[in-house]
Amino acid sequence: MLNELPYQRMLQECLRGELRVLNAHLPCEQKLLSDLLGEETASVVCNDGSTHLFKRKELEYLASMIDTDEQEALLLPMLIEVNPGQDEMAIMCRGEVEGKVISKILNMPATVKQNRIIIYKPQLALLRKSLKTTTQYLFAPKIPE
Numbered sequence: 001m002l003n004e005l006p007y008q009r010m011l012q013e014c015l016r017g018e019l020r021v022l023n024a025h026l027p028c029e030q031k032l033l034s035d036l037l038g039e040e041t042a043s044v045v046c047n048d049g050s051t052h053l054f055k056r057k058e059l060e061y062l063a064s065m066i067d068t069d070e071q072e073a074l075l076l077p078m079l080i081e082v083n084p085g086q087d088e089m090a091i092m093c094r095g096e097v098e099g100k101v102i103s104k105i106l107n108m109p110a111t112v113k114q115n116r117i118i119i120y121k122p123q124l125a126l127l128r129k130s131l132k133t134t135t136q137y138l139f140a141p142k143i144p145e
Contacts, residue, residue, distance in 0.1 A: 027136070
């Protein structure tokens with residue numbers, strides 16, 4: 001049956017399985033910064049059954065940049081979409097609060113377009129230096145059409 005599929009579709013099906021393995025470290029669900037600040041041990045459960053712990057210092061750093069309402073809108077960990085072989089990455093977001101945080105950390109404007117903030121490798125290094133436990137990589141290679 002697999003041989004009957006066009007090559008691109010077969011490739012997509014194979015990659016879908018591989019991506020599941022690559023992304024097993026991702027959280028089952030993200031949590032609000034405000035909720036994580038209230039937890040004794042701030043953490044989320046991951047798809048592979050492990051627990052991802054957040055450093056309290058990072059949570060407090062993020063909280064210092066934004067107001068209480070924004071803390072109730074910021075989901076963590078922030079997901080950074082990585083496409084191997086490309087120089088740009090995308091921070092997945094659902095609102096403007098992520099843009100505000102990224103702008104402050106990188107000390108430059110960050111624009112949210114189509115629920116993404118595009119950054120480049122040098123910016124990624126700066127971001128991850130400040131937010132090692134509050135960001136995670138999401139692997140999603142683009143398939144040629």
